[in-house]
Amino acid sequence: MSTRTRAVAAAVILVALAYYLYSRPPFAVAHRGELLVRTNELDGSVAAYSAGTVLAVPGIHQTRRFDIRDQVYRPTASASATGAAAFQSNEGLSIGVELAVRWAIDRGRLARMSREYPDDINADLVRPAVEGVTYPLFARYTVRDIFSQQRRQIQKEIETELRPKFASMGLVLRGVEMGKVDLPPDFRAGMEKLLAEELETEKIRYTMQLKEAGVKQSQLEAEAEKVKREEAAEAAAQEQVIAARAQEETMKHILPLIERAPAVVMSVQPLESWRELWVFHQIGGKWLVDVLSPGLDEPDAGYVEFAGFAPATSRLLLVREVRERTRLRRWFEEVRLDDLVLVRQASTPELLRDFGRWQDVRWRRDTLALRLQH
Numbered sequence: 077m078s079t080r081t082r083a084v085a086a087a088v089i090l091v092a093l094a095y096y097l098y099s100r101p102p103f104a105v106a107h108r109g110e111l112l113v114r115t116n117e118l119d120g121s122v123a124a125y126s127a128g129t130v131l132a133v134p135g136i137h138q139t140r141r142f143d144i145r146d147q148v149y150r151p152t153a154s155a156s157a158t159g160a161a162a163f164q165s166n167e168g169l170s171i172g173v174e175l176a177v178r179w180a181i182d183r184g185r186l187a188r189m190s191r192e193y194p195d196d197i198n199a200d201l202v203r204p205a206v207e208g209v210t211y212p213l214f215a216r217y218t219v220r221d222i223f224s225q226q227r228r229q230i231q232k233e234i235e236t237e238l239r240p241k242f243a244s245m246g247l248v249l250r251g252v253e254m255g256k257v258d259l260p261p262d263f264r265a266g267m268e269k270l271l272a273e274e275l276e277t278e279k280i281r282y283t284m285q286l287k288e289a290g291v292k293q294s295q296l297e298a299e300a301e302k303v304k305r306e307e308a309a310e311a312a313a314q315e316q317v318i319a320a321r322a323q324e325e326t327m328k329h330i331l332p333l334i335e336r337a338p339a340v341v342m343s344v345q346p347l348e349s350w351r352e353l354w355v356f357h358q359i360g361g362k363w364l365v366d367v368l369s370p371g372l373d374e375p376d377a378g379y380v381e382f383a384g385f386a387p388a389t390s391r392l393l394l395v396r397e398v399r400e401r402t403r404l405r406r407w408f409e410e411v412r413l414d415d416l417v418l419v420r421q422a423s424t425p426e427l428l429r430d431f432g433r434w435q436d437v438r439w440r441r442d443t444l445a446l447r448l449q450h
Contacts, residue, residue, distance in 0.1 A: 111141070113141075113142065113186065113187060115138045122187045124186055124187040144181055148178050149203065154172060155174045156258050157172040158170070163211060164215050165217065169263060171259060174256045175252065175254060176253045176255065177202065178253075179249055186246065209237045219263065223365070254367075256364060257364075339356060339357040343381075349399075350370070352370065352379075353381075357414070359414060366416050368380050370397070381439065382439065384431070384434045386410070386433070386434040389430060390413045391412055392410070395408055395425075407421055
């Protein structure tokens, strides 16, 4: 073979090799927010990379990319009472519940479990685990429990049962949040009447508390006559404080019912260090109720306050504050009334336009959120 022939053959080989490397470069890049896992097909070793360029020789190395940011799974087929996969209550009624399951891949176990992960983790791992927990759990509760009374307890039970399931699959459960509860059509027709009756019962209960406080005051005054005038004055003053507190608590629940039609916002404190908002609002002439909790990540303590309503934009003005371990975090929000979707959020009310114009006078006077800023 002549020298020229050998040179041409070498040039052809180099061009073919260059084209092969160009079309299949032996490198892989780990982008922001993802983890690159490289498997050596020869010895089976696995390595994970969070940044930079990694050597990946075709035929020797196999690479997979995983999103390590928090992801949210929202089942849509069970969000409506008429949906294809609606939940069943203890009474056998079909109900829809909006769920948001926030999860992430366990970075510490990703390298050794990368081969077991399917391409669609939401569809193949998260959805079966969520369905396996939620369907039998909702079937243990009545519609009334799911709708209001045991809502937070159900949410905690879902998290408790899901957490070990996710851990066994190499996933980390960040939190579960229950949203709107969609009632069956036949049950929904009487909901407006039921809400009105419950609100009336609530007002009667607070009225009775005031009367009981008055009775106790009379008894204390009768007993105080037997002792010195100083003791009688102290007992009367104490009773006035109790009556004033009871009246303040009553008005806190009654005033929003009168002033905020066609929507009603009720502050509910199921625990000493936890206060949430129940928002009763109408959509298409039907009453729905949504519960707004202080936060999604299970804080140690927290509250959410109603700060006003902007009629021009039909938005609720809210204040949230949570305590996570030793740190306090407070922020202000504008939320749409019809679907309670967050529109704007800021660390101070001055950054939100509707706060400056429509914040409630009583809220600004009584809240601790603004005083603690100074």
